[in-house]
Amino acid sequence: MDDINGLSFENAFAELERVVAELEGGRLSLEESVRLFERGRKLSAYCQAILEKANLRVSEINDDGDVRPLR
């Protein structure tokens, strides 16, 4: 499985949805299930951390196309 860090919120969340759906399907071995479950926990924590740390960034673009922080 891929590294979670660097995933966008919606990609991490979409994978969390898939993980839950796959677990719900119940066609996996116990070992695979446990691995998926661990993956799901990481994704969930990652999503929550993204939302927790979120802080609106505000910039301004000038006529030369430079984008500079506004505050």
Added chain:
Amino acid sequence: MSELAKPKSVSELTRYINYILTQDPVLQDVWVVGEASNVRQVSSGHWYFTIKDKDAQMRCVMWRTTAQRQSTTPKDGVALELFGKIAVYAPQGDYQLIVEYIRPVGVGDLYQQFERLKAKLASEGLFDADRKRTYPAYPYTIGVVTSATGAAFQDVLNVLSKRFPLAHVILSNTLVQGDDAPPQIVRAIERLNEHTDCDVILVCRGGGSIEDLWAFNDERVARAVADSKIPIVTGVGHETDFTIVDFVSDERAPTPSAGAERITPDIVVMRETVDDYDALLYSTMDDLLEEKQKGLEALHRRLMMASPTVTIRNQQQRLDNLLLRAEKAVNNRLILLKERLIAKNAALVSANPDAILARGYAIVIKSGDGSRVTSELDATAGEGITLRLKDGELYARVEDKDTHGRYKRTLF
């Protein structure tokens, strides 16, 4: 002096003049155009000013309650169109215009301009539903085309901070009213298209009069919105205000704040959704483990069933059954034999010579050698025989037939 020649008081005459003026339908519903001057608003909230052209001037008053309903206030040197009625102000012997509606010159034409441009752009297909584009559900980069100093920008930032702080807002600053606004708005939109990869652009301005919002009815601005590669959502003025850009844009929001809400997901909902999935993850895993546990228990039960102890126990049981059956069979056989024994015994009893003797029979033996006499040939006349009876013996001699015949005759 006749009645007519009798002098009237100033008040009477003034009242008469007022009567004449207020009778006249033209003077009671009149539009007048001119330049405002000598404008002042008194502490009561009423406005006093003069409207003039190069040859004449007229005093005007606009009451506080009327003024509150207007989107325009008079300014010195500004050409205005006024609607109202003429009345006399007796204390000063003046007539004046009581203003009921005020607008800048040319605004009357604005509505027609608006409709003409709207029809033109509509005929070009710029309002068509199939031109409307969607933007990502999570717009991480949001361009905002508005004035850096306007309340609209602060409103948008407030909404985005609370609702979707994951975003990066890029302000593309522009004037939003006045003659210079349209080209600046056009440039602000182009800037974002040329230099950023915004997910969506919010073009917005707070509420104002129709003239204040006019830049958003400008054809250049409308075309810049239509040409934007990045999807555009507009939030111009208040709920009831519709501008041309609203028709051209990909989505129209009633206000800048509503626009900010429209384009973003709510972090509160996102948090709840993640929490829900987190809970689902755990409960699903619990269910899964419980299921596996049950499977394990079932296997364990099957294993126990298949274990040698069970086989031994089963064999034991079969053995017990066999023994039981054997025992039963032996018993039956014994009973049978016993019954047979009893029968034989009875037969034996009935065959006992004593029993025969008891029934009146006799056993004959030769007295000489004790041998049994069972046939007439066994003994010859003159031979001694013993007759064994039930209670003892008689001793006799065998006679020939003739001699015995005489006995018979004698007897009978």
